[in-house]
Amino acid sequence: MAHGHPHRASSGVDEEVEVAGPARTALLVSLGLAAVATVAGLIGWWPSGDASEVESAQFAAEGVTFPSGEVREVGEPCPLQEAPPEGCGLLTVRVEDRTVDVMAPPEVFSAGIAPGDSVELQKVPGADGDEPTYSYFATDRDSTLLWLLVLFLVVVLAIARWRGLFAVIGLAFGATVVWWFLLPALLEGASGVGVALTGASAIMFVVLYMTHGLSLRTSTALAGTLVGIVITGVLGVIAVSGARLTGISDDTGGLLRAYGGGLDFPSLLGCALVIAGLGVLNDVTITQASAVWELRAASPEASRWEVYAGAMRIGRDHIASTIYTIVFAYVGTALLVLMLLSIYDRSILDLRSTEHLAEEIVRTLVTSIGLVLAVPITTAVGALVAAPSRPAGSDL
Template sequence: MGANHSHGPAAPSSRGTVWATLAVIVPLALATLTALIWLWPTERTSTGQPSASLQQMTGTITSITLTPCIEEPPADGQPRGQRPPADPATCGEAKVDLTSGPQAGQRIATQLPSGPGAQIFTAGDDVVLIYTPKGILDVPPYQISDHDRSSPLGLLGAAFALAVIAFGRWRGVTALIGLAITFVLLLMFVIPAILAGQPPLLVAIVGSAAIMLTVLYLTHGFTIPTSMAVVGTLVSLSLTGALSVAAIGLADLNGITDESSFYLDMNYRINTQGLLLASIIIGSLGVLDDVTVTQSVTVTELAHANPGYTFAQLYRAAARVGRAHIASVINTIILAYAGASLPLLLLISVGDQPIGEVLTNPVIAQEIVRSVVGTIGLIAAVPITTALAALAGTRRTTSDHQPPPTARHRRPMTPLSDSITQP
């Protein structure tokens, strides 16, 4: 590191760098906006199932009366005594004060959910109930479905937002706004468009591009480092998509590994293989933008601290940071997949299958492909983004108005507009 560097404002990027960046970003933004409008779902998809007549409402349990559990007869071909007994705390009747729905304010009585795996409810619990009008199904009109978790989740969400704002301040506020935009695009565009029959892979690419452009610029500002991160993310995401297509075809995966994917295939005729590709791309985006932004900002700070660094010196210094980052992120990705699939891994392990059969199981093979392809794309993002940012960093022009070397104020990022408007 150089000892006699200035901490004043960074020299603005060259006009050539700015115009080259705009030549990539502007067409990308226009293409994303056009595709977003073209693929935007205009009609709401309906299931056409009778469950649409069922009503969900909330209530509070006021009292519970426990009764002896009745042993259910064994299923056909199942010996008596092999069915696990019900928990005594799940057998009985609950009185519930309804807090929503047309019958809000009324008190109703309903049986507690019982049987193996049933949840335990106590007086004072907020619950979700399903109301079934008479004549639709041969079941009691009110049935307790689940605990109402809206209040604790709201508290956790508030704590999360406060922690982000307390540490990130204004940057934390913009990050939360970006998170909200991500949810809006996923819930109002990606999911409805796939349900409407649009190609899942195309929807995922367009949705990811829209999220990337909106969130990165909103959170990190319209600067050269952010633009380098956007381009690096785009290139790495394209590579991840191409590798996903090749890997899924090579492994003969069709995307159907559970009841949810089977239901979507049977009832909505959704291309489950395309859905798998879409999930890989969307899942990779979150980690990719983390790595690309880190690398781009690292190069910018190195260039500011060492104005005499060449492209090769900037690249090598930032690549060392990137290698350390990737080494930890890879372990994070694998542990995240293992944690999400832990019940499945336990279920497979008790089957006493050879490790080869376990790894080639469609569910496990799908997760292996997902993690390997995502990791390769992540590794590629480091040299790509580092090279782009180093190229932009070495083309900065020298400012004629640098403050004295003793200045210690914070150096702002250089907006793209500064280099265009300079004489």
């Protein structure tokens, strides 16, 4: 029976790769259904703003303001393990129309605060016409954050050019989804994993196509990413429930519980697992899809199995390096916690079931499993879509 001629992808190396019609149709239909489910999730869980499970919390008492001032003099820091001498730990700050002395914690001095630095103070108005009181609140770090942001944008745009620009725009879109959809929906008591899957899917649809272009190669990476997200979400629910994790492992969780006792914290942890693995997952799937297309372009007559096997050799190396990335990223963010655990009179293995450590072990293993499984899935989809070349004149 004769079949239609294969179709080709749209740009770059994609133009050199023949595409199998049935595989392409199945891929696009699956992504279409995923898009419909994503839109349905956005509509169903879109926050109304009226039924938050968390009470509105005022950051400071009424009338309290946070003016910025310039440090004029830096005193001696107070010793940590001794009775502090009188007058230690003071910063002299010029703020508004006056000069005030404020106490600052020792770590502020250890960080190297110096005259000329800008600090943010907390100003409490005085009662019955009394003078306001000032206290140290934070060091103003805007200048450092600004030049780092500018350097980041310059480096990305100079090296990645238009693709880098689209990646930055995609990053801004992802932040918008998190801030305006994911967080408010969670605060209204929506399903943590459901909201995470919906938000992650919406982000990936926009970010991948915006950054890498509309092509079947990008669609293959998107399909692998979505499957990896689902695997991570399902495993997260099972692991959190099986380990009886509470989802509250630090003071931040306890404070949030104080404001919103109706929140489902294990469900929030499941949401965090999905979001935590999103960036790395996207990285490996786009790499695998690109590997399949490059191998197919270089060997147009190779069998699907040969292309799959070649791409998987690349994928295995990528898996190994990415797992290192996940683990060491955790070590870097939790360095102080690990240092504290290391000085206890129990080994870290004895403490593995504590809430904080068990939560991070589950987070690392669940995201790694989703990542590893996404590699062969993405590679298989790509090998099916990127068909071998057929002899000229063949209708088979």
